[in-house]
Amino acid sequence: MCETCTEHRFEHIRSLKENWDSYGAGPIDKRAISAAHQIIQAMKREPRIMPTSVGGILLSWDTGLSEIGDVDLWIEADGTLEEH
Numbered sequence: 001m002c003e004t005c006t007e008h009r010f011e012h013i014r015s016l017k018e019n020w021d022s023y024g025a026g027p028i029d030k031r032a033i034s035a036a037h038q039i040i041q042a043m044k045r046e047p048r049i050m051p052t053s054v055g056g057i058l059l060s061w062d063t064g065l066s067e068i069g070d071v072d073l074w075i076e077a078d079g080t081l082e083e084h
């Protein structure tokens with residue numbers, strides 16, 4: 001365990017209180033923490049890898065979360081990520 005590992009970061013984020021940034025930020029919502037955790041777990045698995053019609057590649061991770069669905073990375077022909 002190090003201060004930057006996943007479990008440490010989630011523990012830190014869960015502990016954030018009102019005004020944690022000194023600019024009036026609220027605590028981080030449990031639903032966001034849960035979704036982030038599940039997305040990280042999903043992305044540790046192999047993605048589906050598909051060619052795209054414009055000469056690129058789509059990497060797609062199924063999160064198993066109905067609200068989120070897949071996490072998709074669209075890679076352009078030139079190797080950059082497509083902005084959505």
Ligand SMILES: [Zn+2]
Nearest residue numbers: 001002005008
């Ligand atoms: Zn750690």
